[in-house]
Amino acid sequence: MCSLPVPQEPLRRVAVTGGTHGNEMSGVCLVQQWLRDPGELQRASFAAVPVLANPAATAACRRYVDCDLNRVFTSTLLTARAHPDDPYEVTRARELNQLLGPKASGRAFDFVLDLHNTTANMGTCLLVKTTHDIFALHMCHHLQLQNPELPFHVSLYQRPGEETYNMTSVAKNEIGLELGPQPQGVLRADLLTRMRALVAKVLDFIQLFNQGTAFPAFEMEAYRIVRSVDFPRTEAGDLAGTVHPQLQDRDFEPLRPGAPIFQMFSGEDVLYEGESTIYPIFINEAAYYEKGIAFFQTEKLTLSVPALPALAPTPTPGP
């Protein structure tokens, strides 16, 4: 497996971001607490910085004010000349790029963990860019080992040839944490507790790595996003049906050719006509209606992840 270079130095500059979408309440709530008292984010080798990514959307309890913040971290938008008419989120993305990036530069943060919720029945999902992200995959594996009771899924989100446009793409290493189901604007205690515990484990992993721990090779399952599937629509673009009851809430479960995927308002079923089994995720996510996405098709992979070598010892300062 081709792999990106793994970190050769301790990760010192670490951020935990919430409120990238202002109505995903678990991350919003945790970051607001950590901004008052960041003690939980400290480890021996670093202190993670809490960042409320979209303060205006958080104040309004909306996903965004002008446009989706997590879609505008492209080189073009980040480097374009600022204009008074720029959408709020484009201006905010440039600020975050200065704070956490600049994207693809040596000055960028070593690691960003971005906290999300979904209305879909995704359980605990870790979003990793590609199969090449050895460091992130080791982190996922570590979380799985540390939480054997929790069903975990790893999803690979970057599609071939597509530029990354999400916030974490400005950092050198990154992971997204997606917990669901939780309605927008609702704060469930169970998901809040789970997210808090997972963030602690992420920071523990970085601490272990920073202090010179090596991690052996392993195999893991991952779900790679292949394409999105829109709802059935009328010629005018309105919904003509919705997710079939037999698909609803079945994120990460196999969907076989011939199985129903939509129920039309007229009563008929729409069947999945692909040739092979797929694994739908983000099924019926509220925020994706406007994006024309009823669910994402993924393919299930078994990854052979090579060992993550220990950092070379830092030379002891001379007397």
Added chain:
Amino acid sequence: MCSLPVPQEPLRRVAVTGGTHGNEMSGVCLVQQWLRDPGELQRASFAAVPVLANPAATAACRRYVDCDLNRVFTSTLLTARAHPDDPYEVTRARELNQLLGPKASGRAFDFVLDLHNTTANMGTCLLVKTTHDIFALHMCHHLQLQNPELPFHVSLYQRPGEETYNMTSVAKNEIGLELGPQPQGVLRADLLTRMRALVAKVLDFIQLFNQGTAFPAFEMEAYRIVRSVDFPRTEAGDLAGTVHPQLQDRDFEPLRPGAPIFQMFSGEDVLYEGESTIYPIFINEAAYYEKGIAFFQTEKLTLSVPALPALAPTPTPGP
């Protein structure tokens, strides 16, 4: 039991309203379908009118644009002189009052059924104004008898001395249908199917009444809203905790003194300190955070509902 006068004439002017809150998708979707093809809303003695109550909020997929439409149908606001700076929903309420009311007038619609969703685990809930609404309570009982497999709850929403401010209050008879849990902005096929079937049964009941059916006395359980309970908050008004995992999703279940109701972000539990068992509803509803409501306390009543007499036969027109 003191009771309001029951209808003495057939109910001819009937409306089914959806999109009173623009992100409660079951009602939005059904009304949009009926506006294209109202055939489902016809019965022998009347044809119900579909009304999309808040078109601007529906287009934006938000609860409201300026203020909550379902809180502004007060006599003061409905009769005040119109002003260009009026909130969109106040203007819209006056239009709806002209269409479906005027409130408390002989010209008002005979019946309005208003369709809602909640993020709370409310199942199928019928909202009736008071114990005096004999006609509405008979309708609820009829729905229960017609759907024995469906757990049903009847909730009485008007508190003593409080003026009704919701949309249905402009009509002579009314009921609200509340289905959940469903996240805002999400259209679940199972709830859509259930709502569609319940609307049909409501119209069937009106048809039975119009054609001269008498309905015998019965007893039923109902949950009367007593007061609302806010989340724990900091001095600045921010959330300091959320609904306890042991209360979450337990709408209509008994809550006994000493049971936990909130989990503070600091980890402590907040216990229910009342003296008697209550029945919380609308637990952790997304739209109620801004209203300072974590849940409503209700008391469980057993109502003895008197018979609903058959309409006197309409005199046959002479030759």
